[in-house]
Amino acid sequence: MAFLNMLSKKAIIRLTTLLAIITWVVLVFGDLSIVFSTTHNLKPGIGREIPPIMLSLFILSLFVFYKYRIEKAESINFVDLLWKVFVTGLITTIVSLFFRLFLNLLGSTKLAENVIFLDFIYLSNLGLISAFLISTFIVWKRLILYQKSKFLLTAWQIFEYSLLFSLLYNVLPIPAVQDLEEYYSALLVLMGIFLSANMKWVAYLNFKQKWKSILLIALAMFYLGYFTFTLFNLADDIGESTTQFTDFRSNVFILALIAFIFIYALFSLLVILFNLPTSSVFEQKLEEVVNFQRLSQSIQTEQNEERVYDILLESAVSTVFADAAWIEIIRPGESNQFYTQGISVKEIQNIKQHISDNNVRGILDQSSDKTINLNKYLSTLKGSRFRSILAFPIYVKNQQLGTLALLKDVTDGFNKEMTKIIDTFTNQAGISIENFRLLSEALENERYKEELKIAKRVQSSLLPKELDHDGDYDMVAFSEAADEVGGDYYDTYRVSRNKIALIISDVSGKGTSAAFHMSQMKGIFHSFAQLDLSPKEFLEKANQALSQCLDKASFITTSYFVINSTTKTVEFARAGHCPTLFYDAQLKKGTYFQNKGLGLGILRNGEFGNYIQTNAFQYKRDDIVVLYTDGVTEAKNVQGDEFGYERLQKFIEKVSALSVQEIQQKLINELYEFTGTKSIDDDYTTLIIKFN
Amino acid sequence: MVDIKRLQEEDHDVIVIIGEVDASSSIELDNAISEAVKSGKKKFLVDCTSLDYISSAGLGVFMSYIEEFKRNDINLVIFGLNDKVANVFEILGLDQLLKIEGTKEEAKALLG
Numbered sequence: 001m002a003f004l005n006m007l008s009k010k011a012i013i014r015l016t017t018l019l020a021i022i023t024w025v026v027l028v029f030g031d032l033s034i035v036f037s038t039t040h041n042l043k044p045g046i047g048r049e050i051p052p053i054m055l056s057l058f059i060l061s062l063f064v065f066y067k068y069r070i071e072k073a074e075s076i077n078f079v080d081l082l083w084k085v086f087v088t089g090l091i092t093t094i095v096s097l098f099f100r101l102f103l104n105l106l107g108s109t110k111l112a113e114n115v116i117f118l119d120f121i122y123l124s125n126l127g128l129i130s131a132f133l134i135s136t137f138i139v140w141k142r143l144i145l146y147q148k149s150k151f152l153l154t155a156w157q158i159f160e161y162s163l164l165f166s167l168l169y170n171v172l173p174i175p176a177v178q179d180l181e182e183y184y185s186a187l188l189v190l191m192g193i194f195l196s197a198n199m200k201w202v203a204y205l206n207f208k209q210k211w212k213s214i215l216l217i218a219l220a221m222f223y224l225g226y227f228t229f230t231l232f233n234l235a236d237d238i239g240e241s242t243t244q245f246t247d248f249r250s251n252v253f254i255l256a257l258i259a260f261i262f263i264y265a266l267f268s269l270l271v272i273l274f275n276l277p278t279s280s281v282f283e284q285k286l287e288e289v290v291n292f293q294r295l296s297q298s299i300q301t302e303q304n305e306e307r308v309y310d311i312l313l314e315s316a317v318s319t320v321f322a323d324a325a326w327i328e329i330i331r332p333g334e335s336n337q338f339y340t341q342g343i344s345v346k347e348i349q350n351i352k353q354h355i356s357d358n359n360v361r362g363i364l365d366q367s368s369d370k371t372i373n374l375n376k377y378l379s380t381l382k383g384s385r386f387r388s389i390l391a392f393p394i395y396v397k398n399q400q401l402g403t404l405a406l407l408k409d410v411t412d413g414f415n416k417e418m419t420k421i422i423d424t425f426t427n428q429a430g431i432s433i434e435n436f437r438l439l440s441e442a443l444e445n446e447r448y449k450e451e452l453k454i455a456k457r458v459q460s461s462l463l464p465k466e467l468d469h470d471g472d473y474d475m476v477a478f479s480e481a482a483d484e485v486g487g488d489y490y491d492t493y494r495v496s497r498n499k500i501a502l503i504i505s506d507v508s509g510k511g512t513s514a515a516f517h518m519s520q521m522k523g524i525f526h527s528f529a530q531l532d533l534s535p536k537e538f539l540e541k542a543n544q545a546l547s548q549c550l551d552k553a554s555f556i557t558t559s560y561f562v563i564n565s566t567t568k569t570v571e572f573a574r575a576g577h578c579p580t581l582f583y584d585a586q587l588k589k590g591t592y593f594q595n596k597g598l599g600l601g602i603l604r605n606g607e608f609g610n611y612i613q614t615n616a617f618q619y620k621r622d623d624i625v626v627l628y629t630d631g632v633t634e635a636k637n638v639q640g641d642e643f644g645y646e647r648l649q650k651f652i653e654k655v656s657a658l659s660v661q662e663i664q665q666k667l668i669n670e671l672y673e674f675t676g677t678k679s680i681d682d683d684y685t686t687l688i689i690k691f692n
Numbered sequence: 693m694v695d696i697k698r699l700q701e702e703d704h705d706v707i708v709i710i711g712e713v714d715a716s717s718s719i720e721l722d723n724a725i726s727e728a729v730k731s732g733k734k735k736f737l738v739d740c741t742s743l744d745y746i747s748s749a750g751l752g753v754f755m756s757y758i759e760e761f762k763r764n765d766i767n768l769v770i771f772g773l774n775d776k777v778a779n780v781f782e783i784l785g786l787d788q789l790l791k792i793e794g795t796k797e798e799a800k801a802l803l804g
Contacts, residue, residue: 508748509715553722553752557784576784598785602755611788630748630783642776 009068016065020058027054028123031246035119038244049171051246056167058127059253062134063164070138078146078201079209081139082216088135089223092128096230099124115241122234126248129227133257136220140264146201159191166252185252192260196267207279210272217272221265228258284319288421291315295428305433309339312394312404312429317341319425320418322406324386327394329402336402343407351384351407388413392426396434404429455515456481462515462522468492468500472565472692473619474660478668479685487514487556488629488685489521493529495562501529501538502561504687506577506629508554508599520549521556535560535573539600540609543575547604555601559627563689570625571616575600578630579645583652585622590649624663625689626652631682635675643674660690693717696724704735704803710742713750722753729757734766737799741772751784758789767791771799 031051037043070084099121145156166184205213231248238245248254294311309327317325324342331337338345386407394401404426408414459481467475477490487507494500503525507517524542533541538560546556557577563570572580576599579592598611619625626648635643651670655663667686672678694717695710707728713721728736754770761768769791773781781787793799 553756
């Protein structure tokens with residue numbers, strides 16, 4: 001078999017065809033010469049054992065040939081398989097009939113009575129029937145092993161190997177074995193009968209296919225009968241002259257195969273015949289399954305809830321053979337929506353009215369009892385064509401979404417089975433709708449996330465790529481946004497050669513709105529900073545401008561600085577922003593400026609200025625200013641403690657000797673080390689200035 | 693995250709905030725204050741003794757009602773802020789616009 005596996009399917013088919021032809025030719029010549037020798041009392045030039053060996057080899061070649069032609073062929077349906085049997089049978093029968101016609105034409109001429117000639121025709125028929133038997137055997141195998149179990153497979157393999165073993169057995173004329181021949185044949189037949197009980201495939205045929213199958217099997221049985229009859233006749237005729245020919249009647253393989261094929265054909269025929277009346281039931285069940293599947297699949301994205309209702313209506317009607325149906329969808333605050341089939345909304349209203357007049361609660365509106373028989377109420381409705389009604393609620397998350405009602409024009413039109421099926425259908429429809437809604441929600445969330453990403457990109461692009469530089473100080477900034485879009489902002493603006501304006505802001509809230517407010521803040525900064533305003537004036541103007549833009553609950557905290565490198569002073573004011581940390585290089589101490597302030601947008605009138613205090617200081621070499629947003633001081637560790645003001649102050653005192661870049665890097669490391677995580681809840685923004 | 697209760701006491705209502713007020717739970721705070729304002733009552737105490745944290749969105753809620761309190765003559769006094777939360781109110785400057793007291797007694801006294 002390993003050798004066979006190495007060859008391609010095509011090569012095997014060709015090889016076995018060639019082998020079958022050669023062995024058959026050798027068989028014919030061998031057998032003819034033996035028959036000729038024995039009838040003419042000559043010593044045969046060929047050993048008696050040659051023809052049986054050739055017959056066995058011939059059968060084996062055919063076996064492999066059909067195994068690859070039929071068994072390995074993929075996805076062939078049952079009727080196609082039976083069709084193959086029929087076609088093979090037809091071809092072989094036509095060829096055989098041709099021989100018979102030829103024989104009949106010869107009439108009682110000498111040739112017709114010549115035993116050599118008869119033997120030739122006999123052998124030709126034997127070759128044909130072998131081909132037919134083996135191809136049918138392979139088809140039967142596929143049918144029997146349809147939906148196989150391990151046990152069945154083992155049983156089949158035993159049967160198949162036993163059959164093939166009988167080929168060997170024909171070749172070896174061991175006397176002891178020959179005594180067992182009858183038992184062996186009987187055993188094979190019994191195994192054949194046992195295996196013939198497997199007919200699962202029949203159930204999967206529809207009504208039309210069943211009729212086709214019956215026809216095809218009947219014809220196959222006819223061929224089998226014809227061949228067997230012809231062969232027996234021919235063998236009898238030849239047997240009158242000589243006993244030295246290859247008699248199939250002693251070939252266990254062929255006999256067992258004939259028996260098996262006949263038995264399975266007969267069983268199949270009967271089973272299909274008996275299954276004919278119930279096939280419509282099976283088909284209906286299959287349709288139910290298909291309908292059910294359609295309902296489950298109706299949650300695909302391109303479909304909507306309406307489609308689910310349509311499918312439910314269609315499936316329910318076709319499954320229980322209803323004459324009309326409707327689905328009523330409850331829409332709070334609106335009139336209910338109807339999906340109908342074979343009935344008008346007016347008629348529906350009449351039926352509903354009539355049923356509620358009869359005080360049957362809860363069938364077509366909310367109720368838990370769904371299987372009350374409404375028929376007797378319906379029958380009193382004059383002018384209605386319907387005599388049975390079946391109604392089911394459609395639930396989504398324990399909430400009734402609507403009702404499915406089915407109608408028939410006969411009384412007691414719905415049985416228990418139908419009730420069960422429709423119950424399953426409505427449940428499934430409910431699940432589909434629920435899934436559909438969940439999916440829409442998920443998509444909505446996805447869209448929201450996508451928007452946030454855009455907002456985040458916009459936000460980070462608003463931060464300056466480069467900060468203003470001056471020989472008087474070094475400045476670095478760092479900003480990292482949390483997953484959600486934040487609203488941290490910092491920027492510088494050179495007002496004049498020796499004066500720059502510096503801002504740091506934190507927009508309240510997160511998300512897209514924060515990013516928008518931040519961009520407004522940037523616009524405000526770049527507009528007003530040009531005017532060379534004092535910090536307080538700037539904040540007042542900014543507050544006034546923002547009062548028109550910010551929504552009711554939003555505010556922006558800001559610190560605004562004006563650094564004058566001529567006078568070496570920093571003037572600043574705070575609008576609700578975190579207090580500025582100042583490190584005095586002489587005192588070697590960090591302190592927070594405690595000036596009062598109020599966030600921008602909190603007080604949207606002229607009083608705002610009253611809450612702002614301006615502060616100023618002179619800077620010296622190595623003094624440090626640390627600006628930051630509340631994300632830094634509010635960063636929490638695993639225990640829930642905040643990073644806090646004190647830790648920040650101690651930190652700056654410790655690293656004061658380093659350059660701004662180093663200080664910044666150390667601060668970032670310190671923060672991540674403190675929180676113990678790479679993910680941050682809020683935005684971290686720091687801006688560090690060190691004076692020279 | 694946050695649990696907000698409204699209790700009636702003598703001549704005033706007490707709004708108790710328990711837990712943390714962040715961006716999402718600030719909506720509940722907003723609803724509670726909005727309801728209080730709509731109720732037509734004029735005297736409220738806000739009990740923040742169990743308020744552990746308030747985000748800028750939470751502060752935004754208080755901020756957004758300052759004008760309305762003034763317009764409708766509503767007297768609302770916040771009390772019981774812990775140091776951290778009090779600091780957040782102070783930094784933003786809200787302590788200058790809202791009435792904030794240390795204890796309930798002080799708050800009641802201010803309510804009059």
